[in-house]
Amino acid sequence: MSAPAPSVRPPRPEFRNIHAFKDLPSYRLPLAGIVSILHRISGALMFLLMPFIIWMFDTSISSEISFARFKSVFNQGAGPMPGWFVKLVALALMWAFLHHLIAGIRHLWMDMRHAVSKEFGRSSAIWTLTLSMGLTLALGAKLFGLY
Amino acid sequence: MAVNFGSKRIVTGAHYGLRDWLAQRVTALLMALFTLLIVLRLVFSRGPVGYDLWAGIFSAQWMKTLTFTVILALLYHAWVGMRDIWMDYIKPVGPRLALQVFSIVWLVGCAGWAIQVLWRV
Numbered sequence: 001m002s003a004p005a006p007s008v009r010p011p012r013p014e015f016r017n018i019h020a021f022k023d024l025p026s027y028r029l030p031l032a033g034i035v036s037i038l039h040r041i042s043g044a045l046m047f048l049l050m051p052f053i054i055w056m057f058d059t060s061i062s063s064e065i066s067f068a069r070f071k072s073v074f075n076q077g078a079g080p081m082p083g084w085f086v087k088l089v090a091l092a093l094m095w096a097f098l099h100h101l102i103a104g105i106r107h108l109w110m111d112m113r114h115a116v117s118k119e120f121g122r123s124s125a126i127w128t129l130t131l132s133m134g135l136t137l138a139l140g141a142k143l144f145g146l147y
Numbered sequence: 148m149a150v151n152f153g154s155k156r157i158v159t160g161a162h163y164g165l166r167d168w169l170a171q172r173v174t175a176l177l178m179a180l181f182t183l184l185i186v187l188r189l190v191f192s193r194g195p196v197g198y199d200l201w202a203g204i205f206s207a208q209w210m211k212t213l214t215f216t217v218i219l220a221l222l223y224h225a226w227v228g229m230r231d232i233w234m235d236y237i238k239p240v241g242p243r244l245a246l247q248v249f250s251i252v253w254l255v256g257c258a259g260w261a262i263q264v265l266w267r268v
Contacts, residue, residue: 067198
């Protein structure tokens with residue numbers, strides 16, 4: 001056995017403590033990595049907005065009167081908050097839910113089929129991003145009354 | 148007692164093993180099927196989607212029981228997820244414990260509110 005040839009490639013950068021501002025902008029994240037971090041961000045967003053989600057459940061379902069109030073908050077706003085802002089928050093939640101759901105199904109699929117390869121990681125990441133963005137745009141257009 | 152685990156287990160307390168991994172997937176599947184059920188009931192409904200239809204979906208006892216289970220699944224799922232986030236990014240023990248306690252209080256409070264709303268319908 002001969003000794004391996006000395007590498008001519010420059011040493012790979014080594015990250016010990018990742019600095020959010022110095023290292024992250026130059027860190028090239030593959031598409032599967034983007035799906036992964038968005039899965040985490042969307043989950044955290046739904047966690048933080050959970051009171052708003054339950055408020056929507058509460059006002060939409062408690063009574064006819066509260067249902068009317070639910071609609072008016074989305075159309076006319078409430079207090080200093082304009083209706084479009086409430087819709088925008090709801091849109092962010094819709095994206096978060098769709099992305100989390102589809103990326104989660106991707107996870108389950110990978111677990112069941114042992115479909116862990118670089119190619120599948122990339123192609124399924126493209127599917128996840130396309131589907132979640134597409135559905136968010138379609139439902140968002142409905143939310144903002146475009147059709 | 149025979150030591151059958153690595154020395155790092157006590158220090159990290161990261162719930163080694165299958166339990167949380169599996170719980171995260173089972174609760175996720177339950178919530179995904181629940182979502183499908185709600186979407187189907189809305190899609191295959193007649194007439195405008197108004198209060199009567201929306202509240203009607205949750206009026207049956209079996210639906211309340213199912214939704215109750217899904218709320219508990221969501222509670223546990225979100226706890227595992229948030230705990231993972233705090234464990235990954237927050238290293239000092241004090242702030243991490245504080246954030247984990249906050250997550251539990253937040254989630255249990257939200258679950259209580261959601262369950263109260265559910266039985267108001």
